[in-house]
Amino acid sequence: MTSTALFWRGFLAMLPLWSGAIPSGIAFGVVARAAGLSPLESQLMSVVVFSSAAQLGAIALVGAGEPLALLVATAMALNVQLPLLGVTVQRLMRPSWPMRPLTAFFLTDGAFGVAAARGPMRLPVLLGTGTCMFLGWNLGTALGVLAGELVPDVRRLGVDFVATLAFLAVLIPLLKRRGGRMPRAIPLSLWETVRASAEPRWTVALVAFLTTVFLAHWVPLGAAVLGAGLAGCGVGALLDRSTA
Amino acid sequence: VSYLVPVLAMGAGVYGLRIIGFLLPAAVVPPAWERALAFVPIALLSALVAVGLAAPTQAEPVRWVAAAGAAVVAWRVRQMWACIASGMAIYWILRFA
Numbered sequence: 001m002t003s004t005a006l007f008w009r010g011f012l013a014m015l016p017l018w019s020g021a022i023p024s025g026i027a028f029g030v031v032a033r034a035a036g037l038s039p040l041e042s043q044l045m046s047v048v049v050f051s052s053a054a055q056l057g058a059i060a061l062v063g064a065g066e067p068l069a070l071l072v073a074t075a076m077a078l079n080v081q082l083p084l085l086g087v088t089v090q091r092l093m094r095p096s097w098p099m100r101p102l103t104a105f106f107l108t109d110g111a112f113g114v115a116a117a118r119g120p121m122r123l124p125v126l127l128g129t130g131t132c133m134f135l136g137w138n139l140g141t142a143l144g145v146l147a148g149e150l151v152p153d154v155r156r157l158g159v160d161f162v163a164t165l166a167f168l169a170v171l172i173p174l175l176k177r178r179g180g181r182m183p184r185a186i187p188l189s190l191w192e193t194v195r196a197s198a199e200p201r202w203t204v205a206l207v208a209f210l211t212t213v214f215l216a217h218w219v220p221l222g223a224a225v226l227g228a229g230l231a232g233c234g235v236g237a238l239l240d241r242s243t244a
Numbered sequence: 245v246s247y248l249v250p251v252l253a254m255g256a257g258v259y260g261l262r263i264i265g266f267l268l269p270a271a272v273v274p275p276a277w278e279r280a281l282a283f284v285p286i287a288l289l290s291a292l293v294a295v296g297l298a299a300p301t302q303a304e305p306v307r308w309v310a311a312a313g314a315a316v317v318a319w320r321v322r323q324m325w326a327c328i329a330s331g332m333a334i335y336w337i338l339r340f341a
């Protein structure tokens with residue numbers, strides 16, 4: 001197969017995932033406008049950042065006037081899986097030096113997953129799935145920005161809550177995966193909860209949630225999120241070692 | 245307020261994460277780090293949900309109710325729009341009705 005044919009094979013394989021990319025792009029577009037970004041800035045963010053988690057996470061903080069360094073740190077923290085993904089792609093497909101910056105630009109978990117499911121990994125297939133996701137995400141963003149224009153005073157309607165719900169929609173399936181168990185309802189102490197729950201994921205979520213609620217009143221929101229992320233991961237790593 | 249600089253800075257930061265694996269393919273992550281990294285999505289998403297519910301500027305009791313309802317929907321229906329639509333519906337009903 002030619003490179004072009006492989007590219008289109010990847011592109012078409014990814015197209016059904018627009019059913020997820022377009023609605024979340026719309027959600028981002030609406031929330032970005034409500035947070036005060038101009039239509040151009042909202043769209044530009046989807047072009048240059050191209051990460052729903054990073055963008056929605058940053059928007060949740062932008063409205064609160066967070067410092068720039070915290071926004072960037074949060075956006076990056078929500079994408080810590082990308083270096084590992086890049087290493088994997090580089091080892092599997094060995095793109096040439098000129099192709100690496102381009103491959104990296106379109107790299108997402110979803111695009112890699114779909115490309116990997118399509119038989120032997122070929123670079124043009126991955127570029128096809130990546131490009132397809134990029135177009136869907138940006139199309140959704142444009143629709144969301146337009147929707148924000150049609151409804152006057154979206155801020156008053158509390159549409160920033162859409163971002164919270166979008167995080168919840170991603171979080172719940174992660175908690176639900178097999179083996180997911182609730183920690184005891186009435187814990188004796190935090191450490192008891194930690195010990196009693198054989199499933200670290202719920203504990204990590206609870207620790208991160210409570211840490212944020214507590215810290216949000218004392219430090220900038222971005223710092224609270226990063227602090228909660230560190231606390232959650234630390235607890236998770238400890239529990240994982242003790243149950244392994 | 246212009247958000248051009250934050251947008252470009254975030255783009256640069258995330259692109260840095262995308263490209264670094266291609267530039268250092270032989271890098272090895274210590275196992276302890278890898279274990280901790282596996283929990284990053286859950287920890288950060290939980291933190292961001294908490295921001296939407298508890299941040300001083302955004303705290304409203306009805307949001308907790310709406311988020312709880314949306315969580316039940318998300319547990320049963322995988323599609324993101326179902327969680328967002330149900331949560332916003334509960335939120336608007338409680339707030340404006």
